[in-house]
Amino acid sequence: xxxxxxxxxxxxxxxxxxxxxxxxxxxxxxxxxxxxxxxxxxxxxxxxxxxxxxxxxxxxxxxxxxxxxxxxxxxxxxxxxxxxxxxxxxxxxxxxxxxxxxxxxxxxxxxxxxxxxxxxxxxxxxxxxxxxxxxxxxxxxxxxxxxxxxxxxxxxxxxxxxxxxxxxxxxxxxxxxxxxxxxxxxxxxxxxxxxxxxxxxxxxxxxxxx
Amino acid sequence: xxxxxxxxxxxxxxxxxxxxxxxxxxxxxxxxxxxxxxxxxxxxxxxxxxxxxxxxxxxxxxxxxxxxxxxxxxxxxxxxxxxxxxxxxxxxxxxxxxxxxxxxxxxxxxxxxxxxxxxxxxxxxxxxxxxxxxxxxxxxxxxxxxxxxxxxxxxxxxxxxxxxxxxxxxxxxxxxxxxxxxxxxxxxxxxxxxxxxxxxxxxxxxxxxx
Amino acid sequence: xxxxxxxxxxxxxxxxxxxxxxxxxxxxxxxxxxxxxxxxxxxxxxxxxxxxxxxxxxxxxxxxxxxxxxxxxxxxxxxxxxxxxxxxxxxxxxxxxxxxxxxxxxxxxxxxxxxxxxxxxxxxxxxxxxxxxxxxxxxxxxxxxxxxxxxxxxxxxxxxxxxxxxxxxxxxxxxxxxxxxxxxxxxxxxxxxxxxxxxxxxxxxxxxxx
Amino acid sequence: xxxxxxxxxxxxxxxxxxxxxxxxxxxxxxxxxxxxxxxxxxxxxxxxxxxxxxxxxxxxxxxxxxxxxxxxxxxxxxxxxxxxxxxxxxxxxxxxxxxxxxxxxxxxxxxxxxxxxxxxxxxxxxxxxxxxxxxxxxxxxxxxxxxxxxxxxxxxxxxxxxxxxxxxxxxxxxxxxxxxxxxxxxxxxxxxxxxxxxxxxxxxxxxxxx
DNA sequence: GATGAATGAGCTTTCATTCAT
DNA sequence: TATGAATGAAAGCTCATTCAT
Numbered sequence: 001x002x003x004x005x006x007x008x009x010x011x012x013x014x015x016x017x018x019x020x021x022x023x024x025x026x027x028x029x030x031x032x033x034x035x036x037x038x039x040x041x042x043x044x045x046x047x048x049x050x051x052x053x054x055x056x057x058x059x060x061x062x063x064x065x066x067x068x069x070x071x072x073x074x075x076x077x078x079x080x081x082x083x084x085x086x087x088x089x090x091x092x093x094x095x096x097x098x099x100x101x102x103x104x105x106x107x108x109x110x111x112x113x114x115x116x117x118x119x120x121x122x123x124x125x126x127x128x129x130x131x132x133x134x135x136x137x138x139x140x141x142x143x144x145x146x147x148x149x150x151x152x153x154x155x156x157x158x159x160x161x162x163x164x165x166x167x168x169x170x171x172x173x174x175x176x177x178x179x180x181x182x183x184x185x186x187x188x189x190x191x192x193x194x195x196x197x198x199x200x201x202x203x204x205x206x207x208x209x210x
Numbered sequence: 211x212x213x214x215x216x217x218x219x220x221x222x223x224x225x226x227x228x229x230x231x232x233x234x235x236x237x238x239x240x241x242x243x244x245x246x247x248x249x250x251x252x253x254x255x256x257x258x259x260x261x262x263x264x265x266x267x268x269x270x271x272x273x274x275x276x277x278x279x280x281x282x283x284x285x286x287x288x289x290x291x292x293x294x295x296x297x298x299x300x301x302x303x304x305x306x307x308x309x310x311x312x313x314x315x316x317x318x319x320x321x322x323x324x325x326x327x328x329x330x331x332x333x334x335x336x337x338x339x340x341x342x343x344x345x346x347x348x349x350x351x352x353x354x355x356x357x358x359x360x361x362x363x364x365x366x367x368x369x370x371x372x373x374x375x376x377x378x379x380x381x382x383x384x385x386x387x388x389x390x391x392x393x394x395x396x397x398x399x400x401x402x403x404x405x406x407x408x409x410x411x412x413x414x415x416x417x418x419x420x
Numbered sequence: 421x422x423x424x425x426x427x428x429x430x431x432x433x434x435x436x437x438x439x440x441x442x443x444x445x446x447x448x449x450x451x452x453x454x455x456x457x458x459x460x461x462x463x464x465x466x467x468x469x470x471x472x473x474x475x476x477x478x479x480x481x482x483x484x485x486x487x488x489x490x491x492x493x494x495x496x497x498x499x500x501x502x503x504x505x506x507x508x509x510x511x512x513x514x515x516x517x518x519x520x521x522x523x524x525x526x527x528x529x530x531x532x533x534x535x536x537x538x539x540x541x542x543x544x545x546x547x548x549x550x551x552x553x554x555x556x557x558x559x560x561x562x563x564x565x566x567x568x569x570x571x572x573x574x575x576x577x578x579x580x581x582x583x584x585x586x587x588x589x590x591x592x593x594x595x596x597x598x599x600x601x602x603x604x605x606x607x608x609x610x611x612x613x614x615x616x617x618x619x620x621x622x623x624x625x626x627x628x629x630x
Numbered sequence: 631x632x633x634x635x636x637x638x639x640x641x642x643x644x645x646x647x648x649x650x651x652x653x654x655x656x657x658x659x660x661x662x663x664x665x666x667x668x669x670x671x672x673x674x675x676x677x678x679x680x681x682x683x684x685x686x687x688x689x690x691x692x693x694x695x696x697x698x699x700x701x702x703x704x705x706x707x708x709x710x711x712x713x714x715x716x717x718x719x720x721x722x723x724x725x726x727x728x729x730x731x732x733x734x735x736x737x738x739x740x741x742x743x744x745x746x747x748x749x750x751x752x753x754x755x756x757x758x759x760x761x762x763x764x765x766x767x768x769x770x771x772x773x774x775x776x777x778x779x780x781x782x783x784x785x786x787x788x789x790x791x792x793x794x795x796x797x798x799x800x801x802x803x804x805x806x807x808x809x810x811x812x813x814x815x816x817x818x819x820x821x822x823x824x825x826x827x828x829x830x831x832x833x834x835x836x837x838x839x840x
Numbered sequence: 841g842a843t844g845a846a847t848g849a850g851c852t853t854t855c856a857t858t859c860a861t
Numbered sequence: 862t863a864t865g866a867a868t869g870a871a872a873g874c875t876c877a878t879t880c881a882t
Contacts, residue, residue: 017841039878040877049844050876050877051843051879054877055841055842059877059878114390115325115386138395161397162403165393165396166406169383170376170379170380170407173381173382173384176383177378177379177382180324185349186352186371188371188372193375193376200414204410220864224866227866248852249851249852250852258868259867259868260853260869261854261855261869261870264854265865458855468863469865470855470864470865471858471859471863471864472862472863472864474856474857474858480856534810555815558812558816559815581817582818582822582826585818588803588816589803589823590799591803592807593798593801593804594803596745596802596806597802600745602768605765605769606769606772613795613799620830620834624830635882644844668871669874670872678845678847679846680873681847681849682845682846684874684875685844690872
C-alpha cells in the first residue's frame with residue numbers, strides 16, 4: 001500500500017530507478033560494446049529482468065538516445081571545466097579542444113553510439129523529436145568553444161562558428177581514424193595531430209585581426 | 211561433350227555472376243544499411259537463394275571485404291585521375307582531396323563499411339591477412355596525395371606524410387559529420403569546409419619553404 | 421563418338437569408375453568420419469563433381485550400403501585367411517576371433533557405419549533388398565567360425581551357431597565399448613578381454629564332448 | 631505484488647517444465663531417432679517454440695547429457711533394486727545383469743545416446759567436465775555388480791572388476807546386435823544369449839575358489 | 841512496478857539433390 | 862557422362878519484445 005506516498009516522491013523514485021537502468025546500460029555498453037549491449041545484459045546489470053526495463057524505456061533505441069544525451073551533457077561540462085581552468089583565450093581554446101579529444105578517447109563507445117544512432121544502422125534511429133533534442137545539446141556543447149574562438153580571433157559569431165565546426169570536424173576525423181586503428185597503420189599519433197591542428201588554428205586566428 | 215563451353219568462358223561467366231552478387235550486396239547495403247544486409251537479402255537482390263551465394267563467397271565477411279577492397283581500388287583510381295587532370299601542384303592537391311570527398315559523398319555506405327569492418331563490431335571482422343591487404347590498399351590510395359603535398363611544400367617525405375594524414379583526418383571528419391547529418395544541424399556546408407581547409411593548407415605549404 | 425565401344429566394355433568402364441567413387445568414399449569416410457563424409461567431399465576425393473556421383477549411386481545411403489558390403493566381404497576374407505594360416509582347430513578359432521577384432525579395431529568407421537546404417541539414425545537406412553543382401557554377407561562371414569567351433573567342440577551346427585553368435589556378441593561389445601572410450605575409463609584392455617573370453621570358450625568347448 | 635507465488639513455488643514450477651522439456655526430448659528422441667531430435671522438434675513436442683527451450687537448456691548437447699545422466703541414474707537404481715530382491719549371490723548376479731539387459735531393451739534410445747554422446751559424432755559432444763560426471767555415474771552403476779561377483783567367486787576387487795567389465799561387454803554386445811536387428815537375422819534370442827553367458831559365468835565363478 | 845515465460849522473426853551456414861548444358 | 866549452378870529445407874541459436882500474473 002503506497003497510497004501514502006506523494007506523487008512527486010513517487011516520481012522521484014521512478015526517475016531514480018530509471019537512472020540506475022541507464023547507468024547499467026552505459027556500463028554494459030562500455031564493457032561489451034554495441035553488439036554486447038542486449039536488453040538482457042542491460043537489465044541484468046541493473047539488477048532487473050529484461051521485461052522490467054520496458055517500464056522505463058519503451059525501446060532499446062530510447063536507451064541509446066538517453067545515453068547519448070547524457071554523453072553530450074557531460075561533454076559540455078567537460079569543455080566548460082577545461083575552459084574555466086585557463087586564463088588566456090589561447091589556453092582556453094587549446095584546453096577545450098583537448099578536452100573533447102580526451103573525452104571521446106576515453107569513451108570510444110560514445111563515439112560509436114553517436115555514429116550508430118545518427119547514421120542509422122537501423123532504419124530510423126529515433127523520432128525527430130529526440131533527434132532535435134540531441135542536436136541542441138550538441139550545439140550547446142560547442143558554444144563555449146565558439147565563444148573562445150571568437151574572442152581569440154576577433155571574429156564575428158558566424159565566422160567563429162565556422163571555425164569551430166572546422167575544428168570539430170578535424171577532431172572527429174582524428175578520433176574516428178584513431179578508433180578504427182587507421183592512424184596506427186598510418187603511423188600517426190592522434191595527439192600530435194590535434195596539437196598540430198591547434199598550432200595552425202591559433203596562428204591563423206592571431207594573425208587574422210592584425 | 212562440354213566442348214560447347216570452354217573453361218575460359220566458364221570462368222568468365224562465373225566471375226560475371228560473382229560480380230553480380232557483389233553488386234547486389236552493394237545495392238542492398240546502400241539501401242538497407244549494414245544491418246539490413248543479410249545474406250538472404252543479398253541473395254534475393256542477386257536473384258538467388260541464400261545458399262547460392264555461398265558458392266561465390268564463403269562468408270558474409272568475405273563479401274564485406276571484397277566490397278571494401280573494390281571501393282579502395284576505385285578511390286585510388288579516382289585520385290589518380292583527378293591528379294592527372296591538373297597542371298599545377300596546387301591544382302593537383304585540391305583536386306585530389308576533392309576527389310576523395312566526392313567519392314565518399316556519393317557512396318556513403320563505403321564509409322560505413324570501412325568503419326564497420328575495421329573497427330570490428332564483430333570481434334575481428336576479417337583475418338589479419340585480409341586486413342593487411344586492405345591496409346596496403348589504403349596506403350597506396352593516399353600515396354599520390356602525399357607526393358603532391360611534398361612537392362608543393364618542399365617537404366620531406368615524412369613531413370608530407372604527416373600533412374597528408376592531417377588532411378585525411380579533416381576530410382573524414384567532414385564526411386562523417388556530414389553523413390550523420392550533424393553538419394546540416396550546424397548549418398555548415400561540407401564542401402565549403404573542405405575548401406576552407408584546402409585554402410589554409412595550401413597557404414601554409416607555400417609559405418613554409420620561404 | 422563411342423559407338424565403337426562394345427556394350428560390355430562400356431559396362432566394365434562404368435564399374436571401374438563406380439569403384440573409384442566407392443574407394444574415395446571409403447577414404448573420406450576413414451579420414452573425416454561419418455559427419456565429414458558429405459557428397460561433395462566424396463566426389464572431390466574421387467576427382468568428380470558432386471553431381472557426377474549421382475550417375476553411380478542414386479543416394480548417399482546407397483554408398484554407405486556399398487561400403488558396408490565391401491567391408492563385410494573383406495572381413496570374410498580376413499577371417500578365411502586367419503583360419504587358413506593355422507593348423508589346429510583351437511588355433512583357428514583364436515585366430516578367427518582375433519582377426520575380426522583386429523579388422524574393426526583398424527577401421528572403427530566400419531563399425532560406426534554398421535551401427536548407423538542398420539540402426540537407422542535415418543528413418544529407413546536402406547531398402548529391404550539391400551538389407552537382406554548385407555545380412556547374407558554377414559552370415560557368410562561368420563560361417564567359417566561356426567565350422568571351426570563345431571569341430572572343436574564336437575557340436576551340432578545349431579549349437580555351434582549359438583556359440584558363434586555368443587562370441588560375436590562379446591566381440592562387438594568389446595569393440596563398441598573400446599571405440600567409445602568406455603573401456604579406457606574402466607581401465608580395461610580390449611585385447612586382454614578378448615583373450616580372456618577365448619580362454620574360457622576354448623576350455624568350455626574342450627570339456628563339453630568328454 | 632508477487633506475494634501470490636513464492637520463490638519456492640516458482641522454482642518448483644520451473645523444474646517441472648524443465649522436466650517436461652526433457653521428457654519431450656526423450657520422446658522425440660525415441661520416436662525420431664538422434665537425427666530427428668532437432669531443437670524445433672523437441673520444442674514442439676513440449677508445446678514450445680524453439681527459442682523457449684533455450685531458457686531451460688542452453689544447448690542441445692546439454693539436453694543429451696541430461697537425458698543420459700538420468701538414464702544412468704535410473705540404471706543404477708534398477709540394478710540396486712534387482713540385487714536387493716534376491717537372497718543368494720548367484721541370484722543377485724543374475725538379476726543384476728538381467729536388469730541391465732531389460733533396462734536397455736526397453737529404452738533402446740538410451741543406448742544410442744550413450745554411444746553417440748561418448749563417441750562424439752560431434753567433435754566432442756560435451757565438455758570434459760560433463761564427460762567425467764557421466765563416467766562416474768557409469769562406474770557407480772556397475773559397482774554393485776562387481777561386489778556381487780567378488781563375493782560369489784571369492785575374487786579380489788581387481789579380478790572382480792575384470793569379470794564385471796567382461797560381463798558388461800557381453801551384455802552390450804548382445805544389446806547392440808539385438809538393437810540393430812542382427813540377432814534376429816542370426817536367428818538368436820538375446821535373452822537366451824544372456825542366460826547362456828550367465829550360466830557360464832556362474833559356473834566359472836563357483837569353480838574358481840575351490 | 842517487476843517477473844519470468846514465451847514468442848516469432850530472424851540470422852548464418854550446410855548439404856543432399858536436381859537439372860540444363 | 863560430367864559439370865557446375867542452383868535449390869530448398871533444415872539446423873542451432875539469439876534477441877527485442879509482449880504479457881499474464
